[in-house]
Amino acid sequence: MNSWLRFAIYVVAAPLIGGLLAGWDRRVSARMQSRRGPPIAQPFYDVMKLWQKQNLANCPSQNYYVLFFLALVIFTGGLFFAGADLLLVIFALTTGSIFFVLGAYKASSPFSFVGAERELVQMMAYEPMVLLTAIGMYMVTKTFNVSGIASNPGMLILTLPGIFLGFIFALEIKFRKSPFDLSSSHHAHQELVRGITTEFSGRTLAMIEVAHWYENVFLLGWVYLFFASSPLLGVLMSLVVYGFVILVDNVFARLKWQTALGSAWAVTAVLGLGNILVLSLQR
């Protein structure tokens, strides 16, 4: 398939899939807590409602940062599904996230400020593992290109088990779910209020929501890469991982940033670098 076509499909389909996944998340979480939960399409209703709300802001320019965050996240995922260089994809995602963080700084409220600082700590926590995942895939497949990695005949999980586990750990942080919901909680009644998203409302908040859908689909696409030689298993495992993340979200309480950073780096060093060590000894 043409890479431009895949880019276009991602741009159109990712929010649909991402929204449904978010709905599924809420439904499953509710069941875990013995509630009925909202309809599966609830996230779409939420976004549509947010879109019609009045546009409030602390700083007139803060919303542009979010607009660029959304644009860069779409761009990142598009690059990934078009089969571009994995490291370039990571850097594009990082740049996008930085726009988000700067938007929160710009909002100049103590809660969004704390959220922004913690989001940076979280980025610092997961970034090494994410880069290491790309390196591990490169060492096995000899290419950084997503298209090349996806067409690798062997299944990557078999040679990269440590990297896979480390990557799941990084995903927990990246999804901003418990125990790593340090920068923005789902419920606005805690000490964080809503952290990084506290001062965003209306359309801007809707954009953040949609950006997360895009991001989640892209990240699950990356999980798929570990099983790419068997597409069906790949899709299944992506969903299993997503379900696992929801489970963990409901089981754990929030950790302190020190623990988040320390444990993430320790996991990267042990599981990630351990796996790399094994690979480099095999060459």
Next chain:
Amino acid sequence: MTLVLALVLVPLLTGLILFCLRAEWPRRMVVVTVTAAVCVGSVALACLPAPMVLGELPVSRHAINEGMLAIEALMGLYILWVGVRSKHWLIVLLMLAQGAVMGWFEWMAKGDVPAGQPLLVDKFSMVMALINGIVGGGICLYALGYMKEYHTVAHRDVPDRRPFFFLLLFVFMGAMFGLVFSDDLPWLFFFWEITTLCSFLLIGYTQTPEARKNALRALVMNLSGGVTFAVAILLIYRNPGNSTHDLGLQNLIKSDHAMALLPAALLCFAGITKAAQYPFSSWLLGAMVAPTPVSALLHSSTMVKAGVFLVLRLAPVISGTTVGLMVALVGGVTFLIGSLQAITTSEAKRVLAYSTVANLGLVVMCGGIGTSEAVWAGVLLIIFHAVAKCLLFLCVGVVEHKLHSRNIEDMSGLVLFMPKVAVMMLIGMSGMSLAPFGMLMSKWAALKAVVDVYPLLSAFIIFGSAATLFFWVKWMGKLVETVRPQDRVVKEISLEESVALYVLSLATFLACLLFPFVSTRFIEPYLAGVYPEPGQVNTIMGHGNTIIMVAMMVVVMLFPLSFLSRGRGVKVVDPYLGGANIEGRTGFAASGGAVESVVMRNYYLGGVLNEMWLTRVAVAGSAVLLAVMIIWAIVKIL
């Protein structure tokens, strides 16, 4: 040939002229004219074919060598005097050791002129000359406005020795030109020592006790590098395989590797001291007591760049050896620990200094890996780092004069009251840390180069760059947040300062856009000359990545445009403060009616990272690595 000599000699002579000029206006005229000339000269040089065929020197080589020897002896005596005066016996000892080694060498050489060309201008020297001409020139220009304000407004207590200051600035620049054009090691050593002495004098410019102490520290560390440099020259001369007594750097690179390894290790040691790698990085951190143009000069275009220049030049010799691995490890340790330390401090110049140390660590790491791919990344890092770091230093200098503080916490809301400088600082920081700007792209190339040779060493880069991101973005956030609106500063920057700052901001963008051109025009031909089979060095630009990067660049550059519709359809409200807001956004009523003001401070991760402790670890670790490097090279030769 004339152009090359002019680039070295004109700044030196200008320095002497400026030393004699006491009045403000003539100095201005001279500085502006000469910096413009030097810029044009270095650009013109870059347009010539390379490696350049250099004609005969206008004066006999013998006479030049004698002259250099005389100047070197004078410098040595001066340094001895400094050591005795300040009772710093280590300086005396190192200087005597260096003098003894060089004396032995001269006695054996007995003035005979070695074979080979003393000067070599290849594509790498051209790139370095461009950096030195444009960035260094910008700094000299900036220094005009800055030093005036420094002595008349900000620091009246410091004695006004501006003629001396500009003398040093230009001599420094000339010496750097000489250094990058020299191939003959004694010549290179001559310019090397001039930069050591100039940096000592510049760091001690204010003559406060702290400045003196830090200047002496810089001198000690650089002298230790000087000693190993001198020993390396002697070893190459004594090498039985070297019958023509060719002391050229190129000759060393092409000679038998087993014999070249020990001299190369010693030269790398010298490069590591000059590039302020651990365990020697404290001299660069201490150097920030000097006025800002000095810091900018030391950090971006000269001095530390001389160190990494030498390491990258030697990369083909040490590549794949234990010496190379040790050099790479020292660079890796420095990159990781330097980046972590930059998180812990709120002093702007200190953050910049740590970031310089860290980024040079990455270049040294590339040099130690030494494959053509790694050297390619290293050269790019030098270019992008010089431009962006210089811009940042000069901006911090301006802010320091207006705020009387270099604390990042005090820069909160800078976009409101010093918008021009704040935007330029943001450009500089994006240039240092964000895709698709140059530094990140070259880090990417470095990462690929490392993974191909020593995959485990990528650990230094991945953890280090995560830390890098943290401290840059929290600083950027501090600049854009606006808790307490303040009045705009009336006149932000003087004319000379603004010219330098605008040029550098533009250069940050241009360097990124011209990056494929710089690669094909300069770096790839250089590598083709040095490596027999350079292979595909430009791995990160293939596969349509260029288009993607340009697309990203366009997206990021569109960002300022979005401000055209600023505030349209947005209702501005006060933030949520967890209580009733008082005076808009600066305070709130807490429980019991107490009025609390809003205070937001960045994270410095104090509980996890400790600056002192990190320094100790890095110094101990890198000292061991350097010891292993030297010992291994000695064992290998026996």
